[in-house]
Amino acid sequence: MKTVIMPLPSRDFDPSEAAVSWQRLVQDGHRVRFATPDGKPASADPLMLTGEGLDLWGFIPLLKKFKLLGLVLRANADARRAYRAMQRDAEFLAPLRYDALAVADFNGLLLPGGHWSRGMREYLEDTRLQAFVGAFFDSGKPVAAICHGVVLAARARRADGRSALHGKRTTALTWKLESSAWSLMRFLGRFWNAAYYRxxxxxxxxxxxxxxxxxEVTRALASPADFQDAPAGDFRKSSGLFRDSNVDGRPAFVVIDGTYVSARWPGDAHSFAARFSQLVARR
Incomplete structure (x- = not known):
């Protein structure tokens, strides 16, 4: 049995990227441990779980229960089921503290993302976690990062002082996907938190x-060409309108460079987790 560590912020992580990955790793026979800043169980972004607050009227206490756009933008049914199962997992309920992490204790590292700044900034800016991620890259053990998790990898430093992603090929949340979601919030008049996706x-x-x-990720790379995205002509992969599943990986775009696996957003989560699980099993 291989052990994978999944650091999470105290709150606001993306439920799809964390729970779908956890589910696949556990199904494949791996042990998944978690870490948070204070050693207390984390909680996912509530908007991504319920969809409440993503519609134009989402700031009105009673009306926000009526969801239209929120039903489309929230985590899908598969991810929500996986998250409920993860919440009952003994490892999830007893996370380690960031400052207790040691590279030697784990066979793989998985960095989920999210976007709501309240919780994610805590995760991305934690110097203890950045140091651990940098050391994990130096170890040569498998690392996976998706969405904003790639930002954490980019900010981590190896022993030579360079970004952990310097010299790596990677993807991450693309500006096309990020700006499209941001523009949608503004177009629909979500004035009270139009920058939710930034x-x-x-x-x-x-x-x-x-x-x-x-x-940000591109600035950390050895060459801008090392940032990769799905082919523009592949509408299923590039539009942001389709998500992969356990039985259909066509919408996903995953980049593998040696022992490093990366993906863009929750729509890649099933394929991302499967590729990483396979890599951990072979090491």
Missing amino acids: TYSEARGEPRGYRSVQA
Whole structure:
């Protein structure tokens, strides 16, 4: 049995990326342990679980229960079932603290994402976690990162001081996907939190998209060409309208570079987890 560590923020992580990955790894016979800043169980982004608050009227206490867009944008049924199961898992209920993590204790590392800044910034900016991720890359053991989890990998530093992703080929949440979701929120008039899909916003004078996931990750790479995206001509993969499943991987786009696996968003989660699980099993 191989042991994979999955660090999570205290709150607001994406339920699909974490729970679908957990489910696949456990089904394949791996042990999954969790870590949080304080050693207390984490909680996923509630908007992604319920869809409440994603519609135009989402700020009105009673009306937010009536969901239209929220039903489309929230985690799908498979992911919600996986999350409910993960919540009952003994390992999920007894996470380690970030500062108790040691590379030698684990065979693989998986970094899920999310986007709501309240919880995700805590995760992405934690220097203890960045140091652990950098050391894990240095070890040569398998690492997987999806969506904003790739930002954490980009911010981690190897022993030589370079980003853990320097010299790697990777994908992450693309600017096309991030800006499309951001624009949708503004178009629909979600004025009270129009930047819900942006973890970081541009400062005055910075070009549009400078603080996007794709832009930050690309700046950490040896070459901009090392950031990869699905072929524009493949509508199923590139449109953001389709999600993969256990039986249909066609919408997914996953990049594998040696012992490193990356993916863009929850729509890649099943294929992402399967590829990583296979890699861990072979090591």
